[in-house]
Amino acid sequence: MEITIGHTPDADDAFMFYGMLSGKVTSPHFTIKHVVEDIETLNKRSLKHELDVTAVSAHACAYLKDYTILRSGGSFGKGYGPIIVAKQNLDVDKLRASKIAIPGKMTSAFLLLELMIGKFDYIEMKFSDIPDAVASGKADAGLVIHEGQITYDQKNLMKLFDIGTWWRDSTGGLPVPLGVNVMSNHFGIETIKKFDEFFRESIVYGMARPNEALDYSMQYGRGQAKETIDRFVRMYVNDVTIDMGVLGEQAIRSLFQMGIEKGFVPEFDLRIA
Template structure:
């Protein structure tokens, strides 16, 4: 009883996406745990988690790397980051739209959230003149096809599942980022923990525990993918597995210097282009 009383309850936010589910499989199925923490899972879309982190409502949460610029009293966990390797969000338009990369700057573009890293990368690539139309990420391809917007910024598994017979890829942001940064990984999602509710020892202990959960998923891929299929949004297992392994890999276990440099580079580019008006101190546990 005394051991249980010493447990700290952690509100842990993550998205209803296959890669997040894969990473948290060890926690969710009780394969990884600690007598020091009692975990309460909070599952919401990434932009909602970004906003909840701004309000400091969660102890640990997945957020867009972009959102970190606006957070107070959160530090980045070394594990759990989603980084692309020459791949990432894609801007799509109908094949017969007549849009080109050059005319995107004046287009109406559906985005999956203002604080998403995808939105910041798009602004870095083409500037801020385009008209952003914020909508749920899963509705973007349909909105483009229906002509409700000129183009759409697709994330998650839609990066690899959009119908190439109907859509043209006007801008591959992963390739653009690679060309601008001499090969740094594309910073998309990270996990942050509250330095307001957790002391340095707890932050380090939870960070290590989270890495154990990710590693458990990688060591038990079939079972972890099966668990993640509840968030497949109708996609077949082989597609979900491909998507998961694009974003859960060695850099997910530990972002290291390259991951940190990538986040710092994104923020420095944003300040140079006056998208951000301040420096961002990137703190990693």
């Protein structure tokens, strides 16, 4: 059967899908049509149930209907995660009173920052525009994701807080749940599990051939040096990506339990394959 897959123009996603989309890993059950959109666009498309399989922010799952989270393909930070940057030092109280540039209200980074500091003033923009917005003074601080977590100092910005460190210390060492992949419940759980295994094989294939997969990922590198992309991919493609396991599932459930308790997300039925 043909299925439509949405993934982001990010090197870690491309690395995961390398085996599948290059045809090096095949399945007797699925043929793939893929679309590439930034994560907040995919979050919004998933609300309309436009894609069979799609990458989404973990946060977005609180608002989705008729999707199941796959066990493979998650982006989990192990002691690190989105960061807050600014031109000058700000404590938590000053940060809360500042205008913070965010990459979207459905991103996991946004929910994590709410959990960390409470409600705050923000301005939404494309994630890649955030460092420039902070450097120019359009925003007082920025919530930075993707390779911007590595390159922010090129804009003469300083890191104020690492949300991943806060999360690790707050949860007893759980990985930071940032991105997941979901599949439509219309396919039924057996088909979902078959695709999950197919995707897992693609991730394992790429991890066994990192140079090949990295070269493929560079087309989504946004002009960054290969060394930067390599470092970013290694941050977010790890053993929890192959299968979230007990700790990954516990991290997702903890994220939503904390969010529900604080009133930041609604109560909902969480489905994990």
